[in-house]
Amino acid sequence: MGDAAARLTHEAQNSGDYVKAHLCEVSARNPGKNVMIIQHETYDGPDNLTGVTEDYDIEIGGNGFDVFVFDTGSFTNDGDMGYENWAWSGVGWTRSEDMRTVTFN
Structure with missing residues (x-):
């Protein structure tokens, strides 16, 4: 984890x-x-990931997370929809009507 994230780790609630x-x-x-x-x-x-440049695991708040950096693909979240369970950024993404699936084009 970088310096900025490490600082936030100590300060985050x-x-x-x-x-x-x-x-x-x-x-x-x-x-x-x-x-x-x-x-x-x-x-x-994940479904149909392409152009993956990073794929690793981290532990945050006692929970395991997958981190992916990629070009296209989709993810469906079956849990809580908050930042405690997922977060994303990127270009050209859409969400399904039920808000559980994010597709990156």
């Missing part, structure tokens, strides 16, 4: 803050790419 901080750090070092951070227990894995 909940895991949602940690997730947002890590998302900002990963997005900043990967301009033009899509980034997804999602809790292990809330999804069954």
Whole structure:
């Protein structure tokens, strides 16, 4: 984790803050790419990812998360919809009507 995210880790009040901080750090070092951070227990894995440049696990607030940096693909969150379970950034994304699936084109 970088210095900025590490500082936020010590100051954050909940895991949602940690997730947002890590998302900002990963997005900043990967301009033009899509980034997804999602809790292990809330999804069954990504669908049709292409152009993956980073794929790793982190622990935030005692929970395991997957971090992906990629070009296209989709994720469906079966858990809570808040930052405690997922966060993303990128270009050309849409959400399903039920808000549970994010597709990056």
